Each structure stands twice: as structure tokens, then as C-alpha cells.
Amino acid sequence: MATDQALRGLDSLELEPVTSRPEPGRIARKAWAAxxxxxxxxxxxxxxxxxVTLTGWKRLVFKGPGPVFSDLWHxxxxxxxxxxxxxxxxxxxVGYALALxxxxxxxxxVARIPPLRAAVGSIITGxxxxxxxxxxxxxxxxxxxxxxxxxxxxxxxxxxxIANGLITGVDYTPPLLLRAGxxxxxxxxxxYRHLILPASLPAYVAGMKQGWAFAWRSLMAxxxxxxxxxxxxxxxQLSVDQQSLDFAGATAxxxxxxxxxxxxxxxxxxxxxxxxxxxxxxxxxxx
Amino acid sequence: xxxxxxxxxxPGTAPGASALSGDRPGAPGEHQEAxxxxxxxxxYGSGSRAVQALDKVSLTAADGEFVCLxxxxxxxxxxxxxxxxxxxxxxxxxxxxxxxxxSMMFQEPALFPWLTAARNVELALQxxxxxxxxxxxxxxxxxxxxxxxxxxxxxxxxxxxGMRQRVAMARALAQDAxxxxxxxxxxxxxxxxxxxxxDELERICAERTLTVLFVTHNxxxxxxxxxxxxxxxSRPGRVIxxxxxxxxxxxxxxxxxxxxVAARLTDRLREEMGRHGH
Numbered sequence: 183m184a185t186d187q188a189l190r191g192l193d194s195l196e197l198e199p200v201t202s203r204p205e206p207g208r209i210a211r212k213a214w215a216a217x218x219x220x221x222x223x224x225x226x227x228x229x230x231x232x233x234v235t236l237t238g239w240k241r242l243v244f245k246g247p248g249p250v251f252s253d254l255w256h257x258x259x260x261x262x263x264x265x266x267x268x269x270x271x272x273x274x275x276v277g278y279a280l281a282l283x284x285x286x287x288x289x290x291x292v293a294r295i296p297p298l299r300a301a302v303g304s305i306i307t308g309x310x311x312x313x314x315x316x317x318x319x320x321x322x323x324x325x326x327x328x329x330x331x332x333x334x335x336x337x338x339x340x341x342x343x344i345a346n347g348l349i350t351g352v353d354y355t356p357p358l359l360l361r362a363g364x365x366x367x368x369x370x371x372x373x374y375r376h377l378i379l380p381a382s383l384p385a386y387v388a389g390m391k392q393g394w395a396f397a398w399r400s401l402m403a404x405x406x407x408x409x410x411x412x413x414x415x416x417x418x419q420l421s422v423d424q425q426s427l428d429f430a431g432a433t434a435x436x437x438x439x440x441x442x443x444x445x446x447x448x449x450x451x452x453x454x455x456x457x458x459x460x461x462x463x464x465x466x467x468x469x
Numbered sequence: 470x471x472x473x474x475x476x477x478x479x480p481g482t483a484p485g486a487s488a489l490s491g492d493r494p495g496a497p498g499e500h501q502e503a504x505x506x507x508x509x510x511x512x513y514g515s516g517s518r519a520v521q522a523l524d525k526v527s528l529t530a531a532d533g534e535f536v537c538l539x540x541x542x543x544x545x546x547x548x549x550x551x552x553x554x555x556x557x558x559x560x561x562x563x564x565x566x567x568x569x570x571x572s573m574m575f576q577e578p579a580l581f582p583w584l585t586a587a588r589n590v591e592l593a594l595q596x597x598x599x600x601x602x603x604x605x606x607x608x609x610x611x612x613x614x615x616x617x618x619x620x621x622x623x624x625x626x627x628x629x630x631g632m633r634q635r636v637a638m639a640r641a642l643a644q645d646a647x648x649x650x651x652x653x654x655x656x657x658x659x660x661x662x663x664x665x666x667x668d669e670l671e672r673i674c675a676e677r678t679l680t681v682l683f684v685t686h687n688x689x690x691x692x693x694x695x696x697x698x699x700x701x702x703s704r705p706g707r708v709i710x711x712x713x714x715x716x717x718x719x720x721x722x723x724x725x726x727x728x729x730v731a732a733r734l735t736d737r738l739r740e741e742m743g744r745h746g747h
Contacts, residue, residue: 365571
């Protein structure tokens, strides 16, 4: 029993530093510390923008933050801003979901089957570097000017990153864990289900995050060029703004594109952070 | 503690069992062999780049026996365990575990960082085909065995090195193995923790009649734990000496008997290392 006692003592000694619950004041201070640099950056950008307006540069078309944000406000309250965003997000979600399925299937197959990897491994990386706008004429020739053409471009933009992320994750599964898994009797599908896929998750999520960035860019490129009758999307809005030389409208639309991109990217970063925290891959000071 | 020293047994004559002197009375199947290696060689690579890791190694371990394998770097200790575990195959010779179920522990705990301690243990039960309904109770028992009751919902990174290694031990025990292969399992731990885990390992082995092949480069550890200590030479690994250490009661790492055996092992190992010094 002496061993038992000593062991329990040692365990509690090693786990001693219990983190106390942060008090509300501390949470507020942390939030402020994270927020003020961003707020300052936004204020600086607006100030420079306003200054440029005051110099009178390109006076006929260039507008300051005031008119742009009032245009945005007008679009949100009286215009069709939300239905435009809705239409684009629908394409984004459908396209990204398909890219996720296709990228994942290709990733698993390429990681599992060596000849397939030799055949298409470098093609996948090649596709990743391909500017998505280059696919647009190809897509229009095949599908015509409709939503299938846009989805095609989005999938080609996102799927290679997702597949590559998964392949990297599988490749970087620690050999020691594989040995441990094999001695535990994990084989075939069970080995993938319980070991290789969970071990790949951080790289897979990184691939998904990059895939989203590519999907969003491809979607904007597609919507700018492919004009679908009866459907009004963000890209089409931008194209209309361009034709009517509406600087305030175009800038407002660009702000919308930027904000959506940032919001979704932040969501992916949160998922990534959660995974790393759970696995002890974060500096305790940051966790 | 009396020590019997024999030269390596001639190959193929099933030694080991005869050298035992009833250290665990009443253990079932005492003199049955659990692990048998006959003239096992292992060569990595081929041609001029070939490296011979093991050269005609013959050894056996009886049911319930605690065999320590000791040697300097490059003696192929880890290779030997991989062969017994079936993770790798021998270039020539025979490796047999005679129908026994084998599990393995490494120097690193090798726990899955995305699972809690309890889920790590439970996954081994799942892989073994234990029905879902029984798994939770079995997991709790296993964590109790390694004295980690109440830590089941911690993730590996929240535990200390010694605790992680005990979770790894619970996971190895979950496989209900007869033979436990241990590759320097306590090598990365501090001396105090290691000392306590020696006691724990001894207790668990006695409770379960486990056959253990324990690789270490720590002579005291070998003298503390082994029923038998097998010395291996380096590059290539060969069995050069074998010591039987009959169990006369609980040993302590700091007892004079253990120190004396450790000193003899050290001398013999230095002699062997000296052959590589020129």
C-alpha cells in the first residue's frame, strides 16, 4: 500500500497547478486587448480613405466612406442586399459541400493507393496553383451560362486543397502511433477510422480552410463572368456596379465580399484552435 | 539472491525453462514456453548497404517469466521485440509466440492525443471485439489496476509522463495479452517515478501471470525486475550471456543484491563494448 500512497501523492503533485476560473473583469480585459488593434486599423483605413477624398483625387467618381456606407445601408434596408448575399452563399455552400465530398474521396484514394498517387499526386498540386478564372470559359463551353458552370469552377478551386490537406495528414501520421495501432489489432478500415483519419484531422482542417479561400475566390470570378438570367448574386451586383460606374455601390459590394470571407475564415480558425487545444498542441499560455 | 550465469544456450534446444528455479510457485503452466526464437537473424537493406541487426539469436521465455534484454546501442533489442510483436518479419530463423496473444509498450506512451485516457483504453477493447456494453466497466477496472481511477476523462497531454505510461499499460493490458513486450517503457521517466512503476509492474505481472520481454539499457532496472537477464552484443545483436535471478522476495532498486548483480552486468557489458572501441 505504501507504493499506492506514494503514487497517488506523486500524481497529485504533478497535476497541482489548478487553473482558477478567470473572473469577469479578466475576460473583458482580454477581449479589449484582442479588439483594440483591429479597431485602430479600421479607423486608420477610414481616415486615410477620407483624406484621399478630401484631396479631390478622381473627384468625379471617387467617393469617401460616408457615401459608400450610406449606399450599403440603403441596400440593406431598402434594396436586395440580403437576397443577393443569400443567392451567393447558397452557391458557396453547395459548391463547397460538393468539393468537400470529392476532395475527401480523392484524398483517401490517393493516400491509400501508391500507383494512383504516382499518377495524379502532382496533378492535384498543379490544379491548386491554377487561377480559377481560367476555368470559366471552359465551364461555359461545357455547361452554358448557368449555375452548373459556377459550381464547376468552385469545385475545381476548392477540391484540390481539401484533397492535398487530407493526403498530407495521412502522410504525417506518426509512425509510432501506427505501430501502437497495429499491435492493438487495428487493421484495414478500423485503422483508418480510429487512427489515420483522426490523426490527419489538423492537416485536413487546414486544407479545408485553404479550400474555402479558393472556393470563395472562384465563386466571385465565376459570378462576375457567368451571367445567369433571373438570379442576382454578389458577383453580378459587382458587374452591374461596374457598368453603371457606381463607385459607391462597387465599393460597398467589395466590403461585403471581404467581410463574408473573413467571417468564414474566422470560423475555420476557431475549429483549428479547438482541435489543437484538445490535443495539447497549443502553448499553455495561449490556450 | 543467488545468481546463476550460463553461456548462451546452444540453438534449438529450448533452453530457458530449465534455468528457472520455481520463482513463482503455483503459476499455471510454469514451464510452458510462451515465446521462442530459434536462430533468428534480421538484415535491413541489401547488398553493400545491408545492416545486420540480429545474428542467430535463440531465446525462450516461459509462461509467467520476466525476461530482461539488455545491451548497448545497436544490439537490435527493439528489432527483436518488433519481430515477436509481428510488426516485422525475420530474415531467417523462427519466431513463435506459440499461440499466445501479444501486446506491446513503447518508450513513448504512444497514446492517441485526440482521445481521453479512458477512450484510449476502451479503443483497445473495441479492437479486440469486446461488446460495447462491457467496455465501460472493463475500462474502469483497467484504470483502477494502474491506479488512475478518476483520471479517465483527462486527455494525454493533461497527464504527467508517468501517468501517461500507466494509461499505455492499461491499454496494453486491455488486449488481454499473455505476453507483454516492453521497449524501454520507463526510459523517459524520472528515477522516483520509475521506481514506483517497477513496484506496480511487478504487482500487475503477479496478478495476471504475464510473460514479459523487457528491453532496457539500465542494468539496475534489469537486476531489479528480471527473473532472467539476457545480454546482447552490438552490431550484430547476438546473445552473449544469460543470468538467472531467482526471486527470493521483493527486491528494491537500492538493495545490495540488486547493486551486486547490476555491477556484474555492467562489467560484462563494458567488456563487450570494449570490443568495438578500435
